[in-house]
Amino acid sequence: MPKTETFQDLSLVSSGSHGELWRWLYTELRAAILDGRLRPGSRLPSTRSLAVQYQLSRGTVVAAFDQLQAEGYTHTEIGSGTFVASGLPDPPLSSPRTKPALTLPPSTATLSKRAIETLKGITVMPAPHSVGKAFRAYEPAIDLFPVELWARVAARVLRHAPRSLYGHGNAAGYPPLRRAIAEYIGTSRGVRCLPEQIIVTSGAQQALDLIGRFLLDPGDPVWIEDPGYPGAWQTLRATGARMIPVPVDQDGLNVVAGMKLSPRAKLAYVTPANQFPLSVTMSADRRMELLNWAVGAGAWIVEDEYDAEYRYHGRPVAALQSLDRSGSVIYVGTFTKMLFNALRLGFMVLPQRLVGAFEAARSFVDRHPPTLDQAILAEFITEGHFGHHVRRMRQTYSERMEILKESADKDLDGLLDVTAAAAGMRTVAWLKAGTSDKVAAERASQLGLEVMALSAFTFQQKQRPALILGFAGCNPDELRRGVSVLATALRGSPALR
C-alpha cells in the first residue's frame, strides 16, 4: 500500500460558500493528481482528516471526493480508503505542458465589421425586479396571470407527454400548437391559413429576425413606420438593408409617401391594428393601397400584431393578412403580450411558398422551439384557458385604461392630454406644444416612473411632444400613484408647464 500523500502546498481559502469550497478542494486535489504531487495508486487522506485539517465540513470534502471519483481520478476500496487511479493515460493536461499557455499574449481577434455596425446604439434592457410598474408599456398584467392554473397544466403535460416529446422536435413547431394557433387567429383575427403555414418562433422578435435574414440582402430598401418600433428597425437593418422611414398619419402608414421615397422597396414593416407607438388603426383604403403597391413592386409586407385582441371601442378590425390573396403578407404574432413575456413563444404565418425555406432556416439557426413549452401552451389554448384569459384581460385593460384617463384628466389637466386608447396596452399622452418629451420622460424616470418619449421612436418625421404610457400591466393603485408622480414631475419642471 503506497504511503499517504500530504498537502503542505494547498492553502486554505477562508471565505466563500459551501459550493465554492467544494469546488476549490476538488480543483486543488485534481491539480495535485495532474501535476504528480499525488501519484497514481497513492492513498488520499480520509475525508474526516481533510475536513479537520482544512476546517471544512465533512460534506464539502465528500462532495469533492465524489466528483473526483465520478471523473475517474480516484477509486475507492471498501475498508481501505480512496486511491488515485493508476493506469491513467498520458497526462495531456499535466502542468509542464500547460505552462506555455500561461505565457500567451492577449488575443487580438475581433467582432465582424458587420457586427460592429449592427450593434451600434443597441441598448440591452435588463430584467426588471418587479412587475406592474407605472407606466411600463411592454408587460401585460402579470399580477393577474393564473400561475396556479398554468403550473397545473404544465405538470400534467410534463408527466403524461409521450417520451418522444422529450426528443428532437419539428423545426416549424409542435403540430398541435400550430393547429391551435391557426384556429385561434382564424376566428379572432380573420387570418386565413393552414396550420402548415405557421412557424412557431421565440417571440415575435425572432420572427422579425428570421425575416430580415432570409428575405433581405445588403442594400435592399425597407419601408419602416416613422415613428415606429425600434425592435423591428434593429433586426431588419442587421442584414445591411437600407431603412426607409415612411411617415404615419391618422390612417396609418402613408403609402403614397412611401412610394415617393422608395417605390421598389423589398419589404414594408407595418403594425396596422394598433400602430406602434401612435396607436392609430390603418384605414381600409390604406390597406388596399399597401397591398396593391406590394404586389406591383414584388415586395413583402410584414404585419406585426402584438395586442390587437385588446380592443375597447368599436369593432375589431381583421388582420391585413385576411385581405391578401397575393401571398405578399407575412403575419407575425406573439404570446408574450397575451400571456407573459418570459414565455418567449410567438409565431409567423407565411405564404405557402416561403414555408419550406423558413423551416430549413430555423433548423440550422436554432433547430426548433422548446417542445414542452409548446405542448403546455397548446393545452392551455385548446382547453379554453387562453380565450378566457384574453377576454378577462380585455375587460381589465379597458378598466385600467379608464382609470388612467380619469386620473390624468383630473391631476394632469393642462399638462398632459392622455388619449383614451381604443385598443392595446399603452396610449399616447400629448404634452404642450414646444415642450420636450425627452426632458419630461427623464424627469419622470428620475422620480421612479417608466415613461418613454414619443421622440425616442421617431426616425426622421418630427412629432408633437408626447409620452407613451403603458396601462395594461399596472393595477389601479399603481396607475393613480403613477399619475400623481407624473404630475409632480411635469409641474416641477418650468419648461414642461
Next chain:
Amino acid sequence: MPKTETFQDLSLVSSGSHGELWRWLYTELRAAILDGRLRPGSRLPSTRSLAVQYQLSRGTVVAAFDQLQAEGYTHTEIGSGTFVASGLPDPPLSSPRTKPALTLPPSTATLSKRAIETLKGITVMPAPHSVGKAFRAYEPAIDLFPVELWARVAARVLRHAPRSLYGHGNAAGYPPLRRAIAEYIGTSRGVRCLPEQIIVTSGAQQALDLIGRFLLDPGDPVWIEDPGYPGAWQTLRATGARMIPVPVDQDGLNVVAGMKLSPRAKLAYVTPANQFPLSVTMSADRRMELLNWAVGAGAWIVEDEYDAEYRYHGRPVAALQSLDRSGSVIYVGTFTKMLFNALRLGFMVLPQRLVGAFEAARSFVDRHPPTLDQAILAEFITEGHFGHHVRRMRQTYSERMEILKESADKDLDGLLDVTAAAAGMRTVAWLKAGTSDKVAAERASQLGLEVMALSAFTFQQKQRPALILGFAGCNPDELRRGVSVLATALRGSPALR
C-alpha cells in the same frame, strides 16, 4: 324591437369536428354582420333555434355567440336575446371593399440572394415518432430521463417563482442558471469563467449561429474539421464566410495542415474532447499548437462540447478553454445531450471583451431565453439532480456501448469493426476497405435502422468507409436487435461483404 333575421343563405357544413363547426358558424355570422345581411340592432335567433335549424349542438352555437360578443359584434340583453351591436364604426372590412383584394395577382417577392445560397442543401430533420431507435446518434437515453422528478421541480418553480420571473428576462440568461453552469463546468470540465461570461442560448446551435453572425464577415476564412459537424458548417457559412476543411487525424485537427491551407483564418471550429464524428481526442500538443496559432493569427477558437462528460476509459480531459489565457476560446456547451433534446437550452462561455456585444446581439435577435425553463433547470442543477443524472447516464452509456461492441463482435465479425468508444454517445464502425458506406447506410435504413455513413460528414478528405452508430439512446434489446438487422443489411448486399 327589430325583426329577427333569417339565414337562408347559410349552408350547413355536414362534417368536421366541434371546433370546426363552431368556427364555421362564428365566421358565417360575422360575415353576415359585416356585409349587412344582419343589420346593426337586429336580433339574432336564439341559440336553441339555431342549433335545431343547423343540427348543431347547443354548445357549438353558444361558443360562436360568445366569440362574437367578446369581439364586440353583438351584445346580450338579459331576457330579450342577442343583438347585433349598433354604432359600429365605418366598416373597413365590409365586403364591397374587400372585393378588390380578391383580384390581386400572385406576389413575385423573393427570398434574399444570400438566403437562396445559404439554404442550398439544407435538409430538415422531422421529429421522430419514438425514442431509442437503433442507432440514432443525436438522442440521449430519453427512456431513462426522470420525467416525474422534472415535472415536480417544474411545478414547484412555476408556482413559487416571483411574478417578476414571468416578466421580461435578461438577454444573457437567468443569473442563477449562469452561476450554476459556471460552477458545473468549472468542476467537471475545468472551464475558467465567471457567471457573467456565460450567455444562455437556445441549444448549442444558436450559440454557433450567433458566433457566425457576429464574428464573421463575408469571405472570412474559417477552419472546420474534416470530417466534421454539418450543423456548424451550415450556420458558420451562412454569413458568407469561406469554409476551409482541415483534416483530422488520430490527434485531432491537424493544425499544421490548417496553417498551410489558410494561415490567417478568422476562426477555427473544433470538437477537442470527442471529435465529431471520428471520436478522437485532441492531443495536448495539438491544443497548444492551435492556441498558439490562434493568438498569432488573431483568430477565434470555437470549442464545441456536447458529450464530454461521458468518458468511459481513461481520465477526463479538461476543456481546451482551461488552457487559454489569451481570450481566444469561446466554449460552447448544451443541455440537450445531457438531459433531453426538446429542452433547447445551451450556453456559450465568452472571453470578457465579447460579453457586451453578444448580450446586445441576443437582445435583438430573440430578446432572451425562456426564463421559467431556465429557472427549472437551475433548480435541477443546484439540487444535485443534474449531477446525479449525468453520473447514472455515464454508467448506463458505458454498459450500452459494451453491449453494442459485444453484439457486433459476435454478429458482425468480418463485416463491421465497431470501435469501443472511449467517450460520448456514438462510435465509429469501420467497413471493409473498398466498400461504400453510403450503400451500407442506405441498406440499413431500408431495413428501418438509423445509421449514418462517415462519408456524409466529409467535406474534402477521403475517409475509410465507416458507419456512425449511436448507442446512448438505445436500450440493450434495441441495440441487439439493431445489430442483428444490420448484419442482415450488410450480408444481404454482395458489395458490402
